[in-house]
Each structure stands twice: as structure tokens, then as C-alpha cells.
Amino acid sequence: MIIEAAIMADYAYILERDKHLLQHLIESKIDAKEIYMLHSEEGNSFGWLRYGYFWDNTPFMNMLWIDDAFRGKGLGKQAVLFWEEDMKRKGFKLVMTSTLANEEAQHFYRKLGYKDAGCLLLENEPLEIILTKNIS
Template sequence: MRIVAATDSDYEFIREHDHHIAEHLILPKIRGNEIYILQNEDGSIIGWMRYGYFWDNTPFLNMIWIDEAYRSKGLGKEAVLFWEDEMKKQGFQGVMTSTMANEEAQHFYRRLGYRDAGCLLLEDEPLEILLTKTLASKGG
């Protein structure tokens, strides 16, 4: 799998597939290098991940999606670890994400070293679990 920063040419793909982002925010996030495209060996798109910042200072992984045919092959782990490394290169010491309590993703993140940090309860939604991870310093 190749992981590359999204470019303007990926706008239509993101607009058509990521239904959890306001359309007018897609290009600014692409241009801010906050969306990565996951590609198969032949260059075809098999997924994406998108992040922002919690409190404007902590990288927060908002979305990771991998085509069903490519799931359970370690690609999600590879993608998250890539993102964590990118955040470490930018000088961040920790990252965050969240998942709903009724989703299996919570176990995926815990296996990657994320720890429960709190929750959010919105009307008519399952409990949202906030997860954090301290990034190991270089050499540690």
C-alpha cells in the first residue's frame, strides 16, 4: 500500500465517498495536507484518512476508511502508524481519535496503544469514546 497526501485531483473522490465532511471544507483540508489517500500497488484508491486538530493543537484522526476488500489485512494499522509518524515529524507529542461505543474500532485503537480519555454523549447518538496516545520520542 502507498499512502500519499491528497491533491486537488482527489477532490471529487473525497466529495463522493466521505459523507462526514462539509463539501466546502474538502479543498482546504487537501491543501493543508490533512487528507491522505491510500493506494493499492497499481495506484487505485483503496481508502483515505482525514484529520484535524482538537483544541487547535492536538492532531485528531477524524476518519479512516478502507475498502471492504482490503480490510483485515493490516492496512488500517499501517495507515494509522504512518499518520502517527507524520505527526511526530511535525513535533507533536500526542494524538487523539474517537469512535462510537457500538463500533469495533475502539478495540483496534486500543491494540495500537490508544487509551480511553473520556466520552461525549450527543442526543440520539451512541456514546462517543475519546482516545489518546502519547507518541514515543525519537530513540525512545
Template structure:
């Protein structure tokens, strides 16, 4: 598997699948190098995008793999790749979150993420905030 920074031509791939981000923000995230594309045998199989919590703490906003590629270690590889990039930029901690009704919380805990708080929005499941020291 390859992990590459998204480029302009990835815009349709991302916006066609990512329903959790305003399409106008995708362009700026691509320009800022904040979206990685996962490629397996020349096929784009998913992406990971991030931003910065409080504008100074790397925060993984979304990790997505097409259904048929889940459970094969691709997610772990992209998270570790991102963590290494953030460490090389001088960060000593990263964050993410997941809803309490999603299995992703167990995935992140296996990778060393710890629960650090939660957020409860009206008509939404509990959002678990997680952090990891690098």
C-alpha cells in the same frame, strides 16, 4: 500499499464516499495536507483525514477503507504513518474517537490508544475519545 497526500483531483473520490464532512471543507483539508489517500496497485482504496483538537492536538477524524481491503493491515499502516508524521512535527500525543457501537475502538486500543473521555450527543451512540502518547 502507498500512502500519499490527497491532491485536488482526489476531491471527487473523497466526497463521493465521505458522508461525515461538509464538502466545502474537503478542499481546505486537501490544501493543508490533512487527508492521506491509501493506494494499492494503483487503486485508491481509502483515506484518512485529520485536524487538530483545541487547534493544537492532532486528531484523526476519519479512517476509511473500502470493504474488500479491510482486515489486511492497511489501516494500521496509515495510522502509524500519520503518528510518525505528527511526531516529526513535534507533537507528543495524538487523539481519535469512535462510537461505542463500532468495532474500531478495539482496533485503536490494539495500536496503543487509551480511553480518555466520552461525548454523548442527542440521538447518537456514545462517542469514545482516545489518545496515544508518541
């Protein structure tokens, strides 16, 4: 797997699949290098990891997406570990993410060392679990 910062050529792939990010924000996230693309050795895209900053100072992974055909092969784990190492290189000691309480992703993140740090309850939504990990 090849992991690299998204470029404008990745825009259409992201736009088609990322239903959680407003279209006009995709370009600024690409420009800020806050989206990593996941590519096969042949260069085909099969996923991405998108992040931002909680409180403007703590890296927060907003989205990890792996196309169905590539799930269950450890690629998501590799992407998260790559992101954590990149954040560590940039001087961060703590990273965050979240997942809904009705999603299996919470178990994935806990296996990677993430700890429950709180929750958020929005009207008509399942509980959002906030997870943190010390990467220092």
C-alpha cells in the same frame, strides 16, 4: 500500499465516500494536507485518513476509511502508524481520535496503544469514546 497527501485529483473519490465532511471543506483539507490517500501499488485509491486539530494544537484523527474489499489486511494499521510518525516528525507528542461505543473500531485503536480519555454524549447518538496516544 502507497500513502501520500491527497491532491485535487482525489477530490471526487473523497466526495463520493466521505459523508461526514461538508463538501466545501474537502478542498481546504486537501490544501492543508490533512488528508492522506491510500493507494495500491498500481495507483488505485482504496481509502483515506483525515485529521484536524483538537484545541487547535493536538492532532485528532477524524476519519479512517478503507474500502470494503481492502479491509482486514492490516492496511488501516499501517495508515494510522504512518500518521503517528508524521505527527511525531512535526513535533507532536500526543494524538487523539474517537469512535462510537457501538463500533468495533474502539478495539482496533486500543490494540494500537490508544487509551480511553473520556467520552461525549450527544442527544440521540451512541456514546463517543475519546482516545489518546502518547507518541513521544
